[in-house]
Each structure stands twice: as structure tokens, then as C-alpha cells.
Amino acid sequence: MPNTRVRVPNTAKAGEVVEIRAMIMHPMENGFRVDSQGTAIPVHIITDFVCSYDGAEAFRVRLEPGLSANPTFSFFIRATQSGPVDFLWQDQDGTITKASASIEVT
């Protein structure tokens, strides 16, 4: 399973806008490269990234081959109540990688 890194603040005040960061180790092979033998390297990318906060989808991205390796996302959500922040990456072949954190709203 690919290595992932996520950063979610442990605590936040109600109504506070907090930064969420997520990164995954992935080659994001764009399909235009050839190896040393001249054989084309097939496309191998992550196609979808979804972040949900307290069960509801908060952020979604469709990824394309032009993105660089190890894609990292940084975005903001408004903390409303304590709950889990779940991350999901879907590979082009359907492989799903998950990560999770939680935020406590005071």
C-alpha cells in the first residue's frame, strides 16, 4: 500500500478555518516516457482524491497525467464539529488507499 502523509490540526475552535494537507507516494507515470530500451512506459496515475469531514464530502479532485509524482494537496475546511477527516486516493486500476485523522472542535 502506498505510503501516505496527512496533516489535520488536532483541535480547532468552532467556525475556525483550518488547513488540511495530504500527500501520497505515487509515480504518476504520464505515459509519454520511454525506458532505456525505448519501450513506452504505460500510464500509471491516481485518478481521484477525496477528503470527507465528519462523513460528508469536503474536497474532491480528479487527477490527470500532467501532475507530478507524489501529489500533495493543501486546502481549507471550516471546523464545525468534532469528527473524523477521511482521505481516499483511487488508482486508475481501482486500487484504493485510505488515511484518516480526526479533529476535535472546542
Added chain:
Amino acid sequence: MRTLILATVAAAAFTAIAAGRVSQKDSAQSGPRSGYSYLAPETQRLQEDDFANPGMLWVEQGEVLWNQPAGLSGKSCATCHGDAAQSMRTAATRYPAYSLAARHVINLEQQINRCRTTRQVASALPYESQNQLALTTFISYQARGLPMNVAIAGPAAESFRRGRTFFYLRRGQLDLSCSNCHEEHPGGHLHGETISQGQVNGFPIYRQLWQAMGSTHRMFAWCNEAVRAKPYPAGSQEYVDLELYERWRGRGLPVETPAIRR
């Protein structure tokens, strides 16, 4: 008369070129300068940010491998060495180093493999493999901020001498030595690229061109190919010797692993 003028002009031009060369050499000799200082501010910030720095992915993976039993012995690195933050604190500053067991100078990658084959009874990790890079990055990361300080006296002297010769020897179709660029023209440009001093204090590095981590030997091979010379294989004694010389050349520079380079 005309000849005399031409000769004067030529002499003046030569002096100007020579002066330029000397001043650039002086700047190189004023002290080692990390590749970090040649980066664009955005790239420097990427390296400083421990979350955004993609090299940290390898550090984390290396930590997992450090604690994971391998081979017939069923031992992990941690079984013998314990907490890497203490036991491996200075390892990256000291390697390459002379190994009594191997009877020659070996680098960190080779020391890891010696541990694997003799203590863990596991297979050696292939050069530039994901796991080897992860372990080397994790171990080097423990020394972050400490000055590089390799031993070049005694049994390592011969290896050091060979590495130094390699550094100054012209090679490839372009007939360039390492020193031609990295000692005589740091701060200059090759197309859009700024030439650095070629210091290795950040290795293994996350190179943006590769979009992955790479060892010193991958970089040496890349540089050799760039001057159209046939590269030596990663892990070859030639590159270990060069690595020793390079680490000595940048002595005192802090270890920056995992560094970001272009």
C-alpha cells in the same frame, strides 16, 4: 603595428578571462557552499517544510523498514541498534568509511547491506531500489544538521587519493572533469541551470528532475552521462572513492537529508 595591437587585444582578453577564472576559483575556495544556497526560494521552502518535502515519504518508509524483521535471523535493524535517533545520529556524517571487515572503504548503502547479509542473513538490497533508498534516507536523516566529517587518513588515504584523482580527471566526449564545472564555475550557468559546487551533503536527494529519491551514485552517473562519459555502475569502488572525496570536500557542511534539488 597592426600585429602589435592585435597581440595587445588578445593579451588583454586573455587576462580578463584569466581574472574571471581566478575570481570564480576564489569564490569556490572561500568555503564549501551547500546546493541549497543555489536553489530558488520556492524550492528552498519546499525542502524546509517537513510536510511538503516529498523526501519525507522515504524517511517514513525507511523507519518502517528499520523496525521490520528481515532475513533468516528474524532480526530488524532496531533489534541490534535500537532507537535510530541515538544509534544512527552521526552515521551519515562519517560514511564512506574504511571497513576492517571489507578491507576497503565502503559507503552507507554498502554498510547497510553488510549488516543485512551478515547479521540479518537477508539478501542485499539492490542499488537504487526503493527499500535501499528509504533506509539510507532514514539513517541519513538522523544526522540532519550535523557537519559532515569523514576520515581520510590511515587506511582510507588510498581511496581518498583515487577519489581526488577522479574529481580532477577529464572524461567523456566533452572532455570535462568534475572540477571544470563544480570548482571553476559554481554560480555560472549551463543553459538555465545554475552550476553548484556539486556538494553531496543533502544526499540521498529528492531530485525534481527524477521525481524520486536518488543516491550520490545515481547523481555521479547522471553527471558522467551529461559529459558523455560511460558511467560506472552504482556501488562501484570508483564512485565510493569519489563519494569519500566529495564528503571531505564539503566537510563541515550540515547534512540536509532529505534535500530537494533540481
